[in-house]
Amino acid sequence: MAIEDYFKGSSQAYGQLAGSLLAGRRKEDKKEAKRALIASTVMASFGALQNKQKQDILDSTNDVKDKYQDIFDNNEEIYNKKRGARADYLSYKENPNDYIETKAAELFNKDLELQAELGTNPYSRISKADLTPESYESAMEVLEEKRTEAKNYIEAQAGNAAVTTQTFTKFNAAAKEEYEAAMAEVKDDPYKQGLIRSAFSKIFGTGEEKKNKLLTTLNEAKTKRMQQESTIPYMDTVKGKEELIKNQIKTGEEKASKDSFMYETKTMRLEKQEKEIIKSIEEARTKNILAGSKEEKELEDNIITAYRKGYKVSKIKELDEIQENDIPAFVSTFIKVDRIREDAPDMDPTDFLTVKERDLYDLGMGITRDDINAVEEIRNTENRLEVVSQINSMIGQETDVSKNLSMIDGNFGTNGTDATGLSSVYISNVIRAKTHLMNKYDMDDIEALQTAMDMQLEGVSIGKGGSTTDDEYNRGWIKKFFTSQEKTHGIEYVNPDVENLPIIPDTANLHAQNLNEYKYLQNRTYLDNEGNKQTLRPDRVGKKYTVDNEDFTVSFIVNNENKWIPSVTYK
Numbered sequence: 001m002a003i004e005d006y007f008k009g010s011s012q013a014y015g016q017l018a019g020s021l022l023a024g025r026r027k028e029d030k031k032e033a034k035r036a037l038i039a040s041t042v043m044a045s046f047g048a049l050q051n052k053q054k055q056d057i058l059d060s061t062n063d064v065k066d067k068y069q070d071i072f073d074n075n076e077e078i079y080n081k082k083r084g085a086r087a088d089y090l091s092y093k094e095n096p097n098d099y100i101e102t103k104a105a106e107l108f109n110k111d112l113e114l115q116a117e118l119g120t121n122p123y124s125r126i127s128k129a130d131l132t133p134e135s136y137e138s139a140m141e142v143l144e145e146k147r148t149e150a151k152n153y154i155e156a157q158a159g160n161a162a163v164t165t166q167t168f169t170k171f172n173a174a175a176k177e178e179y180e181a182a183m184a185e186v187k188d189d190p191y192k193q194g195l196i197r198s199a200f201s202k203i204f205g206t207g208e209e210k211k212n213k214l215l216t217t218l219n220e221a222k223t224k225r226m227q228q229e230s231t232i233p234y235m236d237t238v239k240g241k242e243e244l245i246k247n248q249i250k251t252g253e254e255k256a257s258k259d260s261f262m263y264e265t266k267t268m269r270l271e272k273q274e275k276e277i278i279k280s281i282e283e284a285r286t287k288n289i290l291a292g293s294k295e296e297k298e299l300e301d302n303i304i305t306a307y308r309k310g311y312k313v314s315k316i317k318e319l320d321e322i323q324e325n326d327i328p329a330f331v332s333t334f335i336k337v338d339r340i341r342e343d344a345p346d347m348d349p350t351d352f353l354t355v356k357e358r359d360l361y362d363l364g365m366g367i368t369r370d371d372i373n374a375v376e377e378i379r380n381t382e383n384r385l386e387v388v389s390q391i392n393s394m395i396g397q398e399t400d401v402s403k404n405l406s407m408i409d410g411n412f413g414t415n416g417t418d419a420t421g422l423s424s425v426y427i428s429n430v431i432r433a434k435t436h437l438m439n440k441y442d443m444d445d446i447e448a449l450q451t452a453m454d455m456q457l458e459g460v461s462i463g464k465g466g467s468t469t470d471d472e473y474n475r476g477w478i479k480k481f482f483t484s485q486e487k488t489h490g491i492e493y494v495n496p497d498v499e500n501l502p503i504i505p506d507t508a509n510l511h512a513q514n515l516n517e518y519k520y521l522q523n524r525t526y527l528d529n530e531g532n533k534q535t536l537r538p539d540r541v542g543k544k545y546t547v548d549n550e551d552f553t554v555s556f557i558v559n560n561e562n563k564w565i566p567s568v569t570y571k
Contacts, residue, residue, distance in 0.1 A: 060186045068179040071225075075172050078236045082162040089163050092154045103150035108143055161231040174228045178221035185218050274311050277302045281313050289335050300331045317366035318375060323425050325490055329517075330364055333357040355510070356517040359495055363432075377435045378428045385416030387430045390453060404460045408491060422491055429456045429493045436496050455499060459492040459520045492520050503547045508554050508566035515556065515564045538562045 092099040105123040108114060114122040118139075125131070126139045157163045165171040234240040280302050289295040304327055306313050313319055322330055333353060340349035350358050350367075361367070366375045377383055391412050395402045405412075410421020419427055433452035437443045443451065498514050498521075501507055515521055515536055522537040526545055536545060543558040553569045 061183065064179070064182045064186060068175065068182070071175050071179075072172060075175055076168065078162050078232060079165075079168050079171050081236065082160065085157050085160070085163045086166070088154060089157050090166075099154065100147055100150045103153070104143060104146040107146040107149055111142075114142070159231055160233070161228045162236070171228075174221070174225040178218070178225045181218040181221040274309070277305055278311055278313055281306065282315055284315075284334070284338065289338075291332060291335065296331060296335060299335070300328055303327055303331060316364045318364055321378065321425060321428050322360065322364050323422055323491060326360060326492075329357070330360045333361045334364075337361060354513045354517060355495055355498055356514070359493055363493075374432050374435050378431050380431075381416050383416075383431050383434075384419070384427055386449065387427045387453075388412055388414065388416050388419065390449065391427070401457060404457070408460065426456065426460075426491050429459065429491065433494065433496055441496065441500070452496075455494040455496065456491070459494040461490040461492060461519055461523070492518065494518075494520060503554055504549075505552055505554065505568040505570075508556075508568055511554075512556055512564045512566045536564075538564050 088099070088103070091102075108123045109121055111122065118125040122139075123143075126136070126143065128136050131139060162171060235244055281299065284299050289299060303313075303316070303319070304324060305311075306316075307319055307322070307324060307327060310320070316322075316334075336353070336357070337349040340347070340352055350361060353361060362374075368374065391405060392414070395405050395412075408422050408426055410423035411419060412423045412427065413419040416427075430449075430452045433455050434445075434448045437448040437451055438445065441448075498518065501511060501514070503511050516538060522535060524536050525533050526536065528534050528544070529546075534543070534545075538558040539562065541558055541560055541562070545556040545564070547554045551571055553571070555567045555569070556564045557567065559565045
């Protein structure tokens with residue numbers, strides 16, 4: 001019986017003895033009871049410590065098993081991978097010359113350049129009968145190189161224990177020996193086997209020699225395994241494989257950063273597309289874009305995409321306030337301004353724009369003129385709610401005006417902030433005009449709002465919607481042709497300055513420009529000299545529109561380019 005076994009049940013026995021003595025009445029019994037209680041406590045403590053020792057041994061044993069199982073598995077994988085190399089090495093040992101020639105022929109036949117010159121089996125073509133003397137000599141030189149390559153390969157394998165050891169049991173023997181030594185170090189350690197044995201070993205020094213012997217055996221076994229492992233190429237070891245995997249992951253990540261199509265997520269691709277489009281728009285001025293060029297069309301397409309996707313372009317701060325069918329005009333203006341700015345850096349390029357061009361440019365770029373911060377007023381929630389309330393009350397009526405308003409693309413919303421599409425732009429146009437009328441023409445709030453509303457109603461064009469959806473663009477011409485859906489209305493900003501422009505000799509050119517650019521002006525009618533009702537559309541060469549005054553006559557005639565051209569006659 002082991003000495004520590006004497007402690008089994010000891011604490012319980014001493015506890016029972018103490019209880020019995022305490023029940024007695026003699027003074028000596030009570031002294032013995034105290035001793036028994038102390039002994040009981042000591043025995044219980046020894047028991048707990050002994051259990052901890054046993055658990056420590058169990059935990060250490062499991063750690064050793066896990067560690068060496070990984071080593072065994074890795075050895076098996078390495079050994080299996082070298083199956084072909086072992087067969088080669090065995091052939092080489094049996095007949096070195098035959099092996100080298102066979103391997104050289106194999107390498108010769110795998111050479112793609114030789115295949116191109118001599119066919120699918122180049123080695124079989126090496127003969128003086130098939131080749132010229134020069135070709136034969138060259139082929140033999142290449143074959144000799146392949147022989148050297150074959151010899152170097154097999155001799156390199158000779159230093160690999162996984163190749164030269166003919167059974168896995170023998171190959172794994174060093175690791176198995178180390179494993180058994182490690183288990184012995186855990187299980188046979190005299191300092192771990194029990195409290196009494198451990199105590200005697202420490203007091204009398206009897207365990208130190210054994211412990212040192214166990215550690216020496218373990219270290220010798222480990223050294224033996226490491227020596228064998230050193231013969232194996234690094235990439236075949238556990239650490240080598242881990243490093244290889246890490247390198248492969250790193251290579252994949254680097255490739256992913258370069259190849260967006262193969263490795264990027266949909267979100268990443270969309271973000272990249274957004275950045276590319278915005279960058280293209282931002283760098284437009286450096287490209288020296290010409291009117292009507294391929295670059296202009298590309299810029300227009302990018303701006304339309306940015307408009308539809310809601311991208312924020314710093315150069316076009318208020319892109320969402322421009323309706324889509326105005327974007328081509330904005331692009332040409334955008335290009336014009338950049339070219340003027342480059343050619344005449346000390347001048348305001350917008351001085352050279354037409355009224356409509358300046359309207360579009362100012363709106364898109366968020367430019368404030370005459371100390372009127374139109375953009376701030378447009379974004380003001382109270383202003384938008386005021387206009388929306390007015391519009392919704394008009395839509396509720398059975399009138400042509402309400403019908404036209406209800407046909408504008410998008411939704412006017414209810415609270416001033418939830419309007420969408422062209423409806424949102426229309427609200428902005430009313431606020432722009434109202435702000436302009438209040439600041440430049442001294443109108444009060446109510447008058448300015450009503451006047452602005454009347455003006456912008458004239459800017460509504462039947463069936464000229466400007467915010468075409470992606471779906472509409474992709475429907476194809478057949479579906480477009482046969483669709484019964486009613487076209488949405490388009491809108492055009494009606495500038496109060498255009499409405500208040502007098503037609504006099506000094507403004508004839510400016511008025512002609514406005515006629516050529518504003519569709520709502522072209523939709524207005526007049527009576528020609530024969531009393532026929534005509535529109536102001538420049539749709540017929542020679543078409544004439546005249547404004548008479550007691551001092552002068554201003555005539556507008558449509559030229560060959562379908563443009564209104566003014567002329568002035570003084571009386």
